[in-house]
Amino acid sequence: MGKILELRNITKEYPGVKALNRVNLEFYSGEVHALMGENGAGKSTLIKIISGAIKPNGGKIIFEGKEYDEMNPVLSQKLGIGVIYQEFNLVPELSIAENIFLGRKLTNGLTINRKLMNEKADELMKSFGIDVDVRKPVKTLTVAYQQLVEIAKTISNDVKVLIMDEPSAPLTNREIDAMFEIIEKLRAKGIAIIYISHRMEEIFKISDKVSVMRDGEYVGTKLTKDTSRPELIQMMVGRELKEQFPEAKxxxxxxxxxxxxxxxxxxxxxxxxxxxxxxxxxxxxxxxxxxxxxxxxxxxxxxxxxxxxxxxxxxxxxxxxxxxxxxxIAYIPEDRKKHGVLLEMSVRENTSFIALKKISKAGVVDKVKDKKLAEEYIDKLKIKTPTMEQLSKNLSGGNQQKVVLAKSLASDSxxxxxxxxxxxxxxxxxxxxxxxxxxxxxxxxxxxxxxxxxxxxxxxxxxxxxxxxxxxxxxxxxxxxxxxxxxxxxxxxxxxxxxxxxx
Amino acid sequence: MKINEFVKKYSTVILLLAVVAFFSIMTDSFLATRNMINILRQVAVLSILSAGMTFVIISGGMDLTVGSMLGLTGVVCAKFIVELQIHPVISIILTVLLMTLFGTLTGLLIVKLHVAPMVITLGMMTVARGLAYIFSGGIPIYNIPEGVVFLGQGKIGPIPVPVITMIIIVLIANYVLNNSYYGRYVYAIGGNEEAARLAGVAVDKIKVSLYSMSSFLAGIAGVTLMARISSGSPQSGTGMEMDVVTAVVIGGVSISGGKGKIMGAFLGALIIGVLSNGLTIMNIGEYYQQVVKGIVLILAVAFDTYTNTDRVKKVKE
Incomplete structure (x- = not known):
C-alpha cells in the first residue's frame, strides 16, 4: 500500500540539546513500523512532533502528499493520526464507554445517547475479543484493560496512522498476544502503525520494518525479516553489546x-x-x-x-x-514514580531517607554522614547525576531506579x-x-x-x-x-x- | 548563579523589598525604626501561626482551625486566670496543653476517618469558635493581670515581647524543618505519601503530631494575643486562618505539599504586615487593603508558578 506519512529533515532543538537532528522517515499504510532506540534517543520527541504536541524547528511533515511545516493536536486528529501514550489519557471516574467517546457527541438532540454509546463501545471491545461491562468506571479496571480502552478510544476515531508508545509495558504475555491480534486486525484494515518498544521479541513478532534512532539521529531502517537482535542492538548503542545477563552465579x-x-x-x-x-x-x-x-x-x-x-x-x-x-527487608516497587523515588527530593535526601533515624542524633540529621552516604552510593551504583543535590525527578528512569535501590541499601537491607x-x-x-x-x-x-x-x-x-x-x-x-x-x-x-x- | 535563577530563589525577598521601597518613597513615616518595630509586633501572631501552618501545608494538609483557636485560647486562659483564680503560669501552661490536645484530636479525626484535612479542620474551626462563645458567654473576659499583659504589651529593651516570642519560634521551627529527620519526613509525606510509607515512615503518627504542633503554636499565639488586647475575647482571630494561609503561600510554600520553607512563610507574613501598615499610613481604608492583599497573593503565586514551570532540562544518561 501507499506511503501515508513522511518526515523530511525534522529537527528539534532545546537550549543546549539537539533532540532531533534532520530525521527522515517514511511510513506506509498497512504496515507495522517499529521504532527503537535507547531512552533519550528522540523517539518520544518525534512522535510528539507527528501528533502536534510540540513544534519542530525545521523540516517538513508530509501527510498523504500534502506538506506541513508543523502539526497541531487538532489538525493531526482531523487527519487521522492517533497516539497512545505511555501515560494514559483516561478519566478514571467515567465509564469505559464514556471514555471511548470522550469529546465526541453521540446525542439525542440535547442529551447523550447513552444506549447507542454503550452499544458501540461494547461492539468495539468485543471486536478485541474482550467481554467487559462498558458501563464500569475505568478506575475499576486493571492496567491491561485500561490500555485496551485507550486503544479502543483512539481507533474509534477512524485513524489512518496509529502511534503506540511502549504499549506492552504494563501488559503480561497473554495480554500482549491479545493486543497483537488487535494490531494484526488494524494492519489488515490498512492502518499504518508506528510501534515503539524496548522489547526485541515483540519487534520480531509484530513488525514489518524497524527503524532505529540514536541520540536524536536517524540510524537506519531494516526489514524485520532481514535483521537480527544483535544487529539492532548494535545500531541502537552504536557498539557491539554483549547480550545480556551476568554469567557467573x-x-x-x-x-x-x-x-x-x-x-x-x-x-x-x-x-x-x-x-x-x-x-x-x-x-x-x-x-x-x-x-x-x-x-x-x-x-x-x-x-x-x-x-x-x-x-x-x-x-x-x-x-x-x-x-x-x-x-x-527492602522492597523496590514496580511503580517507581508512585511508590519508590521521592521525586521532589534530591539524590542525597533520597539515599539517606530510610536510614535517616540511624544517622540522626537527638533528632538532628548528621549532615556529614548524610553526604557520605550519598557519595558512597552514587559511586557504588554509578548513579549518573551532576551533583548529589539534583532533584530525582530530573534523572532518567534507570538512574531513578538506582536511587530507589540506594535508599534501601543505605539502610543496611x-x-x-x-x-x-x-x-x-x-x-x-x-x-x-x-x-x-x-x-x-x-x-x-x-x-x-x-x-x-x-x-x-x-x-x-x-x-x-x-x-x-x-x-x-x-x-x-x-x-x-x-x-x-x-x-x-x-x-x-x-x-x-x-x-x-x-x- | 544566573539572573533568572537568582530571581526565582529570592522572589519572596525581592517582593518584600519592593513593597518596603514603595512605602518608603510614598510616605515619610514608614521607614522609621519605631514603625519597623511596630510592624514586627503586628505580625508576631501571624508569624507564629504561619510556622505551624507551614509544616502542615508541606505535609499536604491544611489547618483552618488556627483562627478560632486564638479565640478559644484567649477565653480559656482568661477564664482560668480571672474566674478560677489559677496561678497565671499554670493557667497558661494548662491552656496551651489543652489546645495541643485539641489539635491532636483534629489530627486523629483526619487520620482515622480518612476525610480531607480541609473538611475536618473546617468542622473543628466551627467547633472551636462555638466553644469560645460558650465558655465566655459571648462576651470578652477582662481584668487580665499586669504580669500576663506583659507577654503582649511589654518590651525587653526596645524589643516587644511578642517579637521575641516570634523570633524564637520561627528559628526553632526553621531548624527543625531543615535539620531533623522529622522535617524531612514531613516533606516526603507531602511529596509522596505512599512512597514515604513504604520507606518506613509512620505517616499517621506524624500527621497527628503536625496538627498537635499547629494547635500548640496557636495556643502560644492565642496567649500572646490575649495579653496584647488585655482580654480573652471569643471573637479574637476571626478570619485569621485565611491570612495565615495567604502568608504561607506568598512565602512560596506549595499548597499541594512537598515544597516550602519556614523562612519563606515568615517573609510572607512580613509582606502582609508591611502592606497593612503601609496602606494604613497612606490612609487607604481596610476595604481597599483587602483587595490589595488578594491581588498580591495571586501575583506572588502566579510568579512562582511561572518561574517554576518545567524549564529544567532532563539529565540524560
Missing amino acids: SEIGKIVLEVKNLSTPTLLKNVSFHVCEGEILGLAGLVGAGRTETARAIFGADQISSGEIYVRGERVQIHKPQDAIEKG NIIIFDEPTRGIDVGAKQEIYHLMRSLAKEGMAIIMISSEMPELLGMSDRIIVMHEGKVMGEVSGKDATQELILEYASGGYGKEEASNEN
Missing part, C-alpha cells in the same frame, strides 16, 4: 527468608517459599497472579490474614513497612525484593541493573525478583517459583527452567496444587 548459603502459608483476605492462598543468601529467586506469573501482593504482604505494606514469616530462622511479626525494614526492576528502562541501563543485582547476591544478599519478562527471569534467577491466582504452582530451576514450563504453571496448568518447597 553466586554461592548459595543459608536460608534467610522463609514464608509459610501466607494468605491475604483478597488473593493469596497459602503461599510458601524460601530464599537463601546469595540467591536470586525469580517470581513468575501473569498479572494478577499475586506476585506484587506477596511482596507487599512480606513487606508489611498490606495486611495478611494468616501465615508465618521467618528471617534467619526466627519468626518475625511484620505489621507495617517499618517492621520489615528493621528486619533488613540484606533481603531485597525487586518488583519489575527493569520496566521502562533502556537497554544499557538494564545491563547495569542486572550486574548490580548479581553483585549484591554475590555479597551475600538474598534477592527476590518479580518479573514479567521471560528472558530476564530465565537469565537472572537461580531458581524460579511460579504463581497463579494467588497460589504457588511450581518451582523450576537449572535445566528444567524453560519458558514453556513456566508459562504452563503460570496459566494454572499441570494441576499441581503446590510444588514442594523443600530443597
Whole structure:
C-alpha cells in the first residue's frame, strides 16, 4: 500500500540539546513500523512532533502528499493520526464507554445517547475479543484493560496512522498476544502503525520494518525479516553489546527468608517459599497472579490474614513497612514514580531517607554522614547525576531506579525484593541493573525478583517459583527452567496444587 | 548563579523589598525604626501561626482551625486566670496543653476517618469558635493581670515581647524543618505519601503530631494575643486562618505539599504586615487593603508558578 506519512529533515532543538537532528522517515499504510532506540534517543520527541504536541524547528511533515511545516493536536486528529501514550489519557471516574467517546457527541438532540454509546463501545471491545461491562468506571479496571480502552478510544476515531508508545509495558504475555491480534486486525484494515518498544521479541513478532534512532539521529531502517537482535542492538548503542545477563552465579548459603502459608483476605492462598543468601529467586506469573501482593504482604505494606514469616530462622511479626525494614527487608516497587523515588527530593535526601533515624542524633540529621552516604552510593551504583543535590525527578528512569535501590541499601537491607526492576528502562541501563543485582547476591544478599519478562527471569534467577491466582504452582530451576514450563504453571496448568518447597 | 535563577530563589525577598521601597518613597513615616518595630509586633501572631501552618501545608494538609483557636485560647486562659483564680503560669501552661490536645484530636479525626484535612479542620474551626462563645458567654473576659499583659504589651529593651516570642519560634521551627529527620519526613509525606510509607515512615503518627504542633503554636499565639488586647475575647482571630494561609503561600510554600520553607512563610507574613501598615499610613481604608492583599497573593503565586514551570532540562544518561 501507499506511503501515508513522511518526515523530511525534522529537527528539534532545546537550549543546549539537539533532540532531533534532520530525521527522515517514511511510513506506509498497512504496515507495522517499529521504532527503537535507547531512552533519550528522540523517539518520544518525534512522535510528539507527528501528533502536534510540540513544534519542530525545521523540516517538513508530509501527510498523504500534502506538506506541513508543523502539526497541531487538532489538525493531526482531523487527519487521522492517533497516539497512545505511555501515560494514559483516561478519566478514571467515567465509564469505559464514556471514555471511548470522550469529546465526541453521540446525542439525542440535547442529551447523550447513552444506549447507542454503550452499544458501540461494547461492539468495539468485543471486536478485541474482550467481554467487559462498558458501563464500569475505568478506575475499576486493571492496567491491561485500561490500555485496551485507550486503544479502543483512539481507533474509534477512524485513524489512518496509529502511534503506540511502549504499549506492552504494563501488559503480561497473554495480554500482549491479545493486543497483537488487535494490531494484526488494524494492519489488515490498512492502518499504518508506528510501534515503539524496548522489547526485541515483540519487534520480531509484530513488525514489518524497524527503524532505529540514536541520540536524536536517524540510524537506519531494516526489514524485520532481514535483521537480527544483535544487529539492532548494535545500531541502537552504536557498539557491539554483549547480550545480556551476568554469567557467573553466586554461592548459595543459608536460608534467610522463609514464608509459610501466607494468605491475604483478597488473593493469596497459602503461599510458601524460601530464599537463601546469595540467591536470586525469580517470581513468575501473569498479572494478577499475586506476585506484587506477596511482596507487599512480606513487606508489611498490606495486611495478611494468616501465615508465618521467618528471617534467619526466627519468626518475625511484620505489621507495617517499618517492621520489615528493621528486619533488613527492602522492597523496590514496580511503580517507581508512585511508590519508590521521592521525586521532589534530591539524590542525597533520597539515599539517606530510610536510614535517616540511624544517622540522626537527638533528632538532628548528621549532615556529614548524610553526604557520605550519598557519595558512597552514587559511586557504588554509578548513579549518573551532576551533583548529589539534583532533584530525582530530573534523572532518567534507570538512574531513578538506582536511587530507589540506594535508599534501601543505605539502610543496611540484606533481603531485597525487586518488583519489575527493569520496566521502562533502556537497554544499557538494564545491563547495569542486572550486574548490580548479581553483585549484591554475590555479597551475600538474598534477592527476590518479580518479573514479567521471560528472558530476564530465565537469565537472572537461580531458581524460579511460579504463581497463579494467588497460589504457588511450581518451582523450576537449572535445566528444567524453560519458558514453556513456566508459562504452563503460570496459566494454572499441570494441576499441581503446590510444588514442594523443600530443597 | 544566573539572573533568572537568582530571581526565582529570592522572589519572596525581592517582593518584600519592593513593597518596603514603595512605602518608603510614598510616605515619610514608614521607614522609621519605631514603625519597623511596630510592624514586627503586628505580625508576631501571624508569624507564629504561619510556622505551624507551614509544616502542615508541606505535609499536604491544611489547618483552618488556627483562627478560632486564638479565640478559644484567649477565653480559656482568661477564664482560668480571672474566674478560677489559677496561678497565671499554670493557667497558661494548662491552656496551651489543652489546645495541643485539641489539635491532636483534629489530627486523629483526619487520620482515622480518612476525610480531607480541609473538611475536618473546617468542622473543628466551627467547633472551636462555638466553644469560645460558650465558655465566655459571648462576651470578652477582662481584668487580665499586669504580669500576663506583659507577654503582649511589654518590651525587653526596645524589643516587644511578642517579637521575641516570634523570633524564637520561627528559628526553632526553621531548624527543625531543615535539620531533623522529622522535617524531612514531613516533606516526603507531602511529596509522596505512599512512597514515604513504604520507606518506613509512620505517616499517621506524624500527621497527628503536625496538627498537635499547629494547635500548640496557636495556643502560644492565642496567649500572646490575649495579653496584647488585655482580654480573652471569643471573637479574637476571626478570619485569621485565611491570612495565615495567604502568608504561607506568598512565602512560596506549595499548597499541594512537598515544597516550602519556614523562612519563606515568615517573609510572607512580613509582606502582609508591611502592606497593612503601609496602606494604613497612606490612609487607604481596610476595604481597599483587602483587595490589595488578594491581588498580591495571586501575583506572588502566579510568579512562582511561572518561574517554576518545567524549564529544567532532563539529565540524560
